[in-house]
Amino acid sequence: NAGVMQNPRHLVRRRGQEARLRCSPMKGHSHVYWYRQLPEEGLKFMVYLQKENIIDESGMPKERFSAEFPKEGPSILRIQQVVRGDSAAYFCASSPRQLPDTEAFFGQGTRLTVV
Amino acid sequence: DAKTTQPNSMESNEEEPVHLPCNHSTISGTDYIHWYRQLPSQGPEYVIHGLTSNVNNRMASLAIAEDRKSSTLILHRATLRDAAVYYCILRVHAGGTSYGKLTFGQGTILTVHP
Numbered sequence: 001n002a003g004v005m006q007n008p009r010h011l012v013r014r015r016g017q018e019a020r021l022r023c024s025p026m027k028g029h030s031h032v033y034w035y036r037q038l039p040e041e042g043l044k045f046m047v048y049l050q051k052e053n054i055i056d057e058s059g060m061p062k063e064r065f066s067a068e069f070p071k072e073g074p075s076i077l078r079i080q081q082v083v084r085g086d087s088a089a090y091f092c093a094s095s096p097r098q099l100p101d102t103e104a105f106f107g108q109g110t111r112l113t114v115v
Numbered sequence: 116d117a118k119t120t121q122p123n124s125m126e127s128n129e130e131e132p133v134h135l136p137c138n139h140s141t142i143s144g145t146d147y148i149h150w151y152r153q154l155p156s157q158g159p160e161y162v163i164h165g166l167t168s169n170v171n172n173r174m175a176s177l178a179i180a181e182d183r184k185s186s187t188l189i190l191h192r193a194t195l196r197d198a199a200v201y202y203c204i205l206r207v208h209a210g211g212t213s214y215g216k217l218t219f220g221q222g223t224i225l226t227v228h229p
Contacts, residue, residue, distance in 0.1 A: 004158075033217075043159065043202075043219040056216060091158045100147035100206030101166075104217060106158035 002026070004094050004107035005074075012113045013082045021077040021110045025094030032075045033093045033104060034067055043091065049075060082114045119203045124224040127193045135188040135223055137203030142183050147206045149217065150177065150188050152199040159202070159219075162188065198227045 005024040013019050025032050034046040048056040049069035060067065064082075069075040079086055089111050093104040120138040127133040139148070150162040163170055163177045165186075170177040176189040190197055202222040 035219075042221055043153075045216045045218065048216060058216075093159075099217065100149065100164070103149075103161035103164060104151075105161065109158050 004092055004105050006090075006092050006107035006110050008110060009108065010111050010113070012115060014115055015083060016081050019079040019082050019086070019112055021079075021090050021092075021112070022074045023077070023092030023094075023107060024074040025092075026096075026105055029094035029096050029105070031095045031098060032069050033095075034075075034077050035091045035093065035106075037089045037091065037109075039088065046077070079112075082112070084114050087112055087114045119205055119220055121201070121203050121220065121223045123221065124226065126226045126228065127190075128228050129195060130192050133190040133193045133197070133225065133227075135190075135201050135203075135225065136185065137187070138185045139203070139205055140184045142205060146183075148177065148179060148183075148186050149204040149206055150175070151202045151204065151217070151219075152197075153202070153222075154196075154199045160199075162201070164206075193225075193227045195227050195229065198225055200224050 004026055007022050011019055030051045032049045035043045036046055037043045045059040047060050047067045051069055052071050064080045066078045089109045091106050091109045093106040095102050095104045147164055147166050149164040151159045152162055153159045163172055163175050165177045165179055169179060178187045200222040202219050204217050
């Protein structure tokens with residue numbers, strides 16, 4: 001059973017471009033979470049999705065950021081018009097059911113660099 | 116979410132047991148205690164979780180105080196691969212409907228010496 005797959009592992013974008021980060025959850029998992037880790041900082045929750053629904057987006061910046069988890073295919077975190085401050089590691093996690101009485105499995109992350 | 120307090124850093128020698136403490140004095144009755152760790156340049160990794168009783172798995176043991184205001188993650192024989200940041204997280208039920216936010220604090224940086 002493959003783990004949570006994130007791609008690309010590294011992404012370089014120029015200021016003003018769009019970044020699309022993909023996350024394929026573990027097989028059978030319908031709950032997906034996105035986290036961001038800025039350089040030398042802790043992990044910050046961004047958004048929690050269940051198939052085709054956004055459950056909690058309280059950690060998402062109000063502008064330029066969006067997330068989706070379609071019925072078919074991976075979850076996508078989209079950042080429009082990237083700025084240098086978006087440079088960070090973005091981690092995706094999945095779980096087979098709602099937390100808290102189960103574990104979340106994390107991917108290896110996408111490291112976004114904005115130049 | 117209820118707050119947790121962990122030491123900033125701890126050190127251990129290889130093959131010795133490690134006890135990582137976590138205080139959570141404002142824990143409520145339905146809060147689960149989760150532990151995750153993050154190795155350098157990797158994503159977080161689940162370690163263990165529990166509610167009231169002590170828990171054991173292949174990676175570690177979780178000892179929960181009787182009043183649940185503190186817990187201890189126990190690594191029985193530390194290896195160099197256990198060097199990581201360890202996070203103690205409380206995950207609450209919200210209004211009877213649980214949902215998925217794990218709130219990571221600063222964690223404890225564990226250094227393991229050969």
